Amino acid sequence: MNCRSVESLFSSYVEDEISQEERRHLEAHLMGCRRCSIALREVRATLSILSQGMPVVEPSAHFDEDVFARIRSGEGLRPGVRELILELLSPLRLRPLYVAGAGVAAALVALALSPVGQGFMHPIPALPVASPTQAPATRIAAGPPAGAASPEAPAPVLADRSAPSSSRVSSVVASASQPGTAGRDSIVDGRAPTQRYTDEIINDQFYLERGGQGQDPSIVPVNETQDDGVYIVF
Amino acid sequence: MPSELRLVKKLELAELTDEDVMERCALGSETAFRALVQRYRSRIMNLVCRFINDRDRAEEISQEVFLRVYRNRERYRKSGKFSTWIFTIAVNLTKNEIRSRVRHKGTFSLDAMEEDSGGQGLAFPDLKPLPDEDLNASEIRRRVAEALEKIPARYREAVVLRDIEGLSYEEVGEILRIPGGTVRSRINRARLMLKERLKPHLNLEDA
Numbered sequence: 001m002n003c004r005s006v007e008s009l010f011s012s013y014v015e016d017e018i019s020q021e022e023r024r025h026l027e028a029h030l031m032g033c034r035r036c037s038i039a040l041r042e043v044r045a046t047l048s049i050l051s052q053g054m055p056v057v058e059p060s061a062h063f064d065e066d067v068f069a070r071i072r073s074g075e076g077l078r079p080g081v082r083e084l085i086l087e088l089l090s091p092l093r094l095r096p097l098y099v100a101g102a103g104v105a106a107a108l109v110a111l112a113l114s115p116v117g118q119g120f121m122h123p124i125p126a127l128p129v130a131s132p133t134q135a136p137a138t139r140i141a142a143g144p145p146a147g148a149a150s151p152e153a154p155a156p157v158l159a160d161r162s163a164p165s166s167s168r169v170s171s172v173v174a175s176a177s178q179p180g181t182a183g184r185d186s187i188v189d190g191r192a193p194t195q196r197y198t199d200e201i202i203n204d205q206f207y208l209e210r211g212g213q214g215q216d217p218s219i220v221p222v223n224e225t226q227d228d229g230v231y232i233v234f
Numbered sequence: 235m236p237s238e239l240r241l242v243k244k245l246e247l248a249e250l251t252d253e254d255v256m257e258r259c260a261l262g263s264e265t266a267f268r269a270l271v272q273r274y275r276s277r278i279m280n281l282v283c284r285f286i287n288d289r290d291r292a293e294e295i296s297q298e299v300f301l302r303v304y305r306n307r308e309r310y311r312k313s314g315k316f317s318t319w320i321f322t323i324a325v326n327l328t329k330n331e332i333r334s335r336v337r338h339k340g341t342f343s344l345d346a347m348e349e350d351s352g353g354q355g356l357a358f359p360d361l362k363p364l365p366d367e368d369l370n371a372s373e374i375r376r377r378v379a380e381a382l383e384k385i386p387a388r389y390r391e392a393v394v395l396r397d398i399e400g401l402s403y404e405e406v407g408e409i410l411r412i413p414g415g416t417v418r419s420r421i422n423r424a425r426l427m428l429k430e431r432l433k434p435h436l437n438l439e440d441a
Contacts, residue, residue, distance in 0.1 A: 007422075009422075010425070010426070011418065011421055011422035011425060012418065012422075038438075039426075042429045042433060043425055043426065045429075045437055045438055046436060047397065047425065048437075049378055049432060049436070050393075050428070051397070052371065052374070054284055054378060054379055054382075055375045055376060055379055056276075056280060057279055057292065058276065059275045059276060059279045059293060063271075063275055063293065063296070064268070064271055064272070066297055067271055067297050067300045067301065068268075070297065071301065071304055
């Protein structure tokens with residue numbers, strides 16, 4: 001244990017809040033270090049002076065009345081603009097704001113990296129507008145949410161007698177109510193996907209070019225190479 | 235209110251803990267608030283004065299502390315100690331004052347010291363041993379106050395709350411919003427700094 005680490009334990013030692021092991025090391029050090037031994041006595045003497053107290057300052061005789069007068073006048077009961085700004089800018093007040101800001105930033109990064117965020121980064125064009133001849137259920141899906149309907153806007157055709165069964169309606173509404181996923185995963189309503197990610201298109205084209213119908217004539221399988229009759233003999 | 239009834243209420247309040255009195259204050263009792271002001275005005279005033287060493291400003295800040303107590307009386311939670319709560323308010327207001335002084339004056343204590351010297355320039359205390367060192371108690375207290383003023387604010391706050399106000403380490407940590415290990419480290423460091431500044435006046439015979 002060196003002098004520096006011994007010094008850091010002075011207060012704990014004086015107040016008897018030190019572990020047995022630390023006490024043993026510290027006392028062993030003090031036995032051989034006069035400088036630390038004196039420093040410890042000086043700390044004790046400093047504490048003794050501090051315990052004698054400080055010059056006592058008495059509040060003025062009109063202290064109480066001043067406080068009550070300020071309360072009665074309304075001064076100080078509502079924070080002033082300057083006080084609000086100072087409090088807002090003080091580091092203690094800003095600390096929660098920093099934390100909140102960091103949280104929001106982290107959430108945004110997480111969102112951007114998530115599949116939903118990827119959907120935003122590669123925007124999916126809106127679904128084709130449902131034709132008037134489509135089933136009423138589709139019109140329900142394309143209509144505004146019930147809560148957002150304005151008095152002027154036509155109400156969704158919920159009461160159409162020709163509507164299909166309720167389970168079908170709910171499934172279609174469910175798929176259409178998630179605009180971020182409807183185009184990609186619209187298996188629910190039986191339609192083919194209208195939009196894919198760019199990498200999906202590339203992959204599809206790659207495999208299509210090697211497929212039966214769209215085969216590239218320049219690509220010839222190795223085992224089908226024609227024999228040109230030239231051989232290397234070892 | 236008849237004077238007898240007022241006396242009874244005053245006696246009742248005198249027997250209540252700070253937390254109970256504050257609870258009554260939160261319910262709208264002006265008498266309870268007056269009792270709290272009487273109980274704490276001197277402690278708060280001295281605490282603030284030890285931080286900024288400026289009596290007039292300390293009185294203004296102390297009054298502001300009680301205004302804050304009154305304004306936030308409904309937010310007080312009885313589960314916590316009232317003294318810790320009001321000390322936290324006082325320390326925060328004092329910190330604002332110190333920040334404001336540092337921002338405007340470069341260092342917070344120079345103007346107070348200049349005033350102490352009667353406007354004849356800055357009077358840095360000479361802590362060298364005097365030829366005939368025979369300082370009385372009040373003189374030693376004054377030297378302690380000056381030594382405290384010279385150490386950095388974060389160490390001063392911790393050592394004043396612990397060694398002069400006599401609060402526990404936990405209370406100091408709660409008021410300053412720092413963990414227990416930091417409290418202990420700051421207090422130890424502050425004592426070492428004070429030891430260096432007060433060395434000429436220390437009596438090592440009894441230590």
